[in-house]
Amino acid sequence: MHSKTQEMSQVERSAIAKVSIRLVPFIALMFFINFLDRTAISFAGPNGMTTDLALTTAQFGFAAGIFFFGYIVLEIPSNLALHKYGARRWLARIMVTWGIVALLFTWVSSATELYVLRFLLGVAEAGFFPGAILFLSMWVPARHRNKILALFYLAQPLTTVIGAPLAAMLIQAHGAFGLEGWRIMFFGVAVPAILVGIIAWFYLADRPDDAKWLTQAEKDWLNKELASEDKIKAAAHGGMMRIAFTDGRVWLLSVIYFGLIYGLYALAFFLPTIIAGFEAKFGTKFDVFDKGLITAIPYLPAAVALYFWSRDASKRGVKVWHIGIPALTGAISIPIALYMGSPEATILVITITACSIFAALPNFWAIPSRFLTGPAAAAGIALINTIGNIAGFAAPYITGLVKDSTGVYELPMFIVGGLLLLSAILAFSLSGRVQEPVTAAAK
Template sequence: MTSSIQDDAALGRSAFRKAAFRIVPFVGLMFFINYLDRTAIGLAGPNGMNDDLALTAAQFGFASGIFFLGYILLEVPSNLGLQKFGARKWLARIMVSWGVVSVLFTWVQNYEQLWILRFVLGVAEAGFVPGAVLFLTMWFPRQYRMKALAGFYLAQPITMVLGAPLGGLLIQYGDGLFGLAGWRFMFFAVGMPAVIVGFICYFYLTDSPSQARWLTEAERNWFVRELAADTGDRARASGGHLSLRAVFRAPKVFAIAIAYFGLNYGVYSLAFFLPSIIAGFQEQFGTEFSIVERGLITAIPYVPAAFALYFWSRYSARVGFRQWHVAAPLLVAGLSIPVALYMPGPATTIAVVVLTACGVTMTFSLFWSLPTTFLTGVAAAGGFALINSIANLGGFTAPYVTGAVADATGDYRLGMILTGLTLVMSSVIVFCLRLPAAADDERPPTEPVAPLSGPTPEPRDPDTHERTT
């Protein structure tokens, strides 16, 4: 029996490595392109776009944030569409749609066209992040899920590390190419990859392990067995499967959504306005940087943040996920922002911003472990989308409020203090959540199942009769 358990564990490790190597880097690349597209406006603003379109800080903030209103409108329907049509088709459709819209920013002529296109971009991208997370939960059982999500969310700091300097290079050296201003050329250059990768996605991804012909039969059996057992554990821990209707009445879902709102508020406040704050170092500290140098400085905090995400996720997986693994980094991020505002020079300011970037980035890979403790199947699809919809109000509110406050006060200090307070609020909410304990660490290995012969029936939610894996 001991030998059988060891063999099963070895099979699981082998199956995970093979699936993770094929799936996680590609989905991470999709997220890299996604995050670069939605935050490219932050680089374009202080590097020519605001002047060419005569934008105030509040107008820039509104155009940046209205993306999330479009995103919210179709968030839940999009995730349910993914559940119905399959991740491969749905994620490909989303990528091609947003890629086409991103390219159109190349020819925007005024503030009205800018915010309309940002709204349409949000509609086009709706459902991508929760859809990608849901796709990974459909593939990886809990004992490996945090590692897969960590690899996925590693794309975010990498986007800032590589994307900000890349955007700076495109703006500086693309100026005049094809008769375009540098910031216009950047929008074109970051939009086209979404279209290309979207078409590749359709042929490359596999909706579920049972359909993966690139796995051996034993590996497919292992995934199907572990995912079915994982679904049962979560159902027992939460007192049974939640129906989709029950998700929209569950206080825990809304508490997690509000906490995620605060996290998104902090992330996008920094993402959209950090380049503008760095551009303001010239007036504040008497220093001057080129466009490429600003991009490099913007990237600095995200280098240690990428390492922090990786090692924090590994630590959490090794000792067992706990709520404070999310709450503590949020608290550090929230408290560090006001400190950064009163540093005496650019170097010390960026040094404190490193703590902020590490805090919010460490949180991302683990945050979605909170709802997966009690949501499964179609309830998970609807719950993930609902959480992300409410949270993305933070993406709209943060840039608009930060920009409006900057216009009213003449600097970004008060806006950044508000950002810190929202992160502290999120930390307190996560600390106070009462969630079912994870059962996977204690669950004994499941018995081997018969080899697959034809399509494997998937467990169904008893309330909705929808597939739950």
């Protein structure tokens, strides 16, 4: 008996290790390119685009946010299509499509064209993020899922750590091929999406049975664990799609996610512009590459915080305070950031905010799969992401609109703080309303 238990433990370890090495880094790379392409506008804006296209701050915010209109409309249909046709084909299709649209930003010539392309980019990207979450949940049992999601989510802060200096380098190539630097940057970040999307078609596998790199014992273990979890959740009606729309927990999670995403995108789209404003506010002088490096500063500690906070959540099991405490910390820190008396102090407080948001996000996504399975998981995860991503439009547009009205960023940041506070309160209210992940011991 002991030998059999030990053997199964070895199979479990090897199966999870192979999934972690073979699938997670590649899906994280796709997410890295995804987040870079959707936020590339934040680097282009203060580095020539707003001037060349004669954009106000509100127009820039609207252009950044209109991406989420198309994204929201097609989010749930896209995720259901992924569930029906398989992740390999659907994620590859999404990536190549958005890469082609992203490439067209190289030649945008007016605010109207910018709005149209941002909307189409959202249409093209619709379903990628919840699809990636769903894909990983179809490969990894619940007790390992939080660690896997944390590794996946590391791609998001690292996108800015690597992407901001990379974008700055591309922008500094101003004049090459007769193009402005910001246009070269758009071209440079779009091409990898097309290439990696094509590779994904051949590289990914839809389910363990399709993975030639797993042994039969590892396939059997994964299939048994995942089927057992689905059976338990389905017995509680988790497999019925309608529960995704009628379960109050799904809507509560949607509101929590709205606040977190509002903070994420207010930071992502306007931090480069805020840093560009240091020159007028503090009398500093930075070149394009310096600004790229400064933009990256908050995100490296955020990646570290994400890793260690999620590691603690993996050891204890995700608790509501793994979401609530970071949200509360972000709510307190972000409004006071712009009252600091130096660039260094401002970036320090913004770093605390970035750490808070990124610490909460991967732990948040460990919650829905505890009570949703099958089509309900596809619809529920997409619904949460859809409602939450309304903030993707609201954050940049409202931030830009209020900035134009008041002339400063202080009030928009208080709005961010208020929504993060709401997320914190609602996260704590989840206590006792979502079950712990199913473990072998529990079975």
